[in-house]
Amino acid sequence: MSYTIYGAGNVVLSSGGVNASGPGTASGPWFFGFISDNAATNATRIVFTETDGDSVNPDANVGYDTLRFVAQAVGAVPEPSSWAMMLLGFGFIGAVLRSRRSAVTAHS
Amino acid sequence: MHNKLAGLSALTLLASAAPALATVTVFDGNLAGFNAAASSPPVTINFDALSGNIAGNTISGVTFSSPDGNTLEVVPASTTVSLLGGPSHTLSATSGLNVLSPGGATMPGGSTLAERDSLQLDFASPMTRSGWIYCLNRSIAAPS
Numbered sequence: 001m002s003y004t005i006y007g008a009g010n011v012v013l014s015s016g017g018v019n020a021s022g023p024g025t026a027s028g029p030w031f032f033g034f035i036s037d038n039a040a041t042n043a044t045r046i047v048f049t050e051t052d053g054d055s056v057n058p059d060a061n062v063g064y065d066t067l068r069f070v071a072q073a074v075g076a077v078p079e080p081s082s083w084a085m086m087l088l089g090f091g092f093i094g095a096v097l098r099s100r101r102s103a104v105t106a107h108s
Numbered sequence: 109m110h111n112k113l114a115g116l117s118a119l120t121l122l123a124s125a126a127p128a129l130a131t132v133t134v135f136d137g138n139l140a141g142f143n144a145a146a147s148s149p150p151v152t153i154n155f156d157a158l159s160g161n162i163a164g165n166t167i168s169g170v171t172f173s174s175p176d177g178n179t180l181e182v183v184p185a186s187t188t189v190s191l192l193g194g195p196s197h198t199l200s201a202t203s204g205l206n207v208l209s210p211g212g213a214t215m216p217g218g219s220t221l222a223e224r225d226s227l228q229l230d231f232a233s234p235m236t237r238s239g240w241i242y243c244l245n246r247s248i249a250a251p252s
């Protein structure tokens with residue numbers, strides 16, 4: 001079995017094999033989870049792929065049992081680093097305005 | 109001087125608008141690690157109040173579908189599956205009563221549609237953290 005996690009615009013954020021794949025005996029329960037640390041990598045879609053496409057290896061039956069999740073809050077608050085960068089930007093704008101005002105005063 | 113400062117401020121504003129480097133951390137087979145890192149998200153869907161084929165249904169903001177066009181059957185956890193009259197197995201729930209079994213709890217063998225257990229989840233609100241507990245029963249005997 002494999003997984004693919006998609007973000008906004010169906011961009012693939014992560015993909016790979018899921019534990020419990022491979023020939024032989026297996027039993028549950030198994031777990032798969034992910035955490036995104038930024039709004040840019042929050043998932044919009046997850047696809048688990050299990051085809052059982054060959055008739056040589058033993059076939060498997062997968063049951064999905066319990067789904068836990070936390071969705072992105074509507075109107076999420078920017079992270080502290082984003083706030084800091086924004087404040088820095090406003091600081092520069094203030095500096096520009098102040099220097100322009102000084103220049104105008106000096107000329108007049 | 110003014111132009112330089114204006115350019116710098118514009119660059120800074122652009123930088124503040126761009127997202128920070130972000131990552132997705134996967135927890136494969138590591139429920140304890142996931143719960144520790146994700147502060148144990150609540151169980152949101154366990155299928156206990158559902159029945160029948162839920163393919164195409166949206167439950168708690170999550171739309172369930174099969175990439176193969178298979179059915180997505182909610183079955184009792186005690187459902188026994190067998191492979192071509194071979195050994196029988198049980199889909200054991202980790203919590204509650206029911207599990208979701210793509211194609212139903214039958215194992216006709218080979219590459220028939222009912223054997224394809226793929227699952228697609230579409231989220232109405234992007235997920236910051238999500239985890240599945242799933243059960244898998246693999247037949248010991250190969251189909252003849």
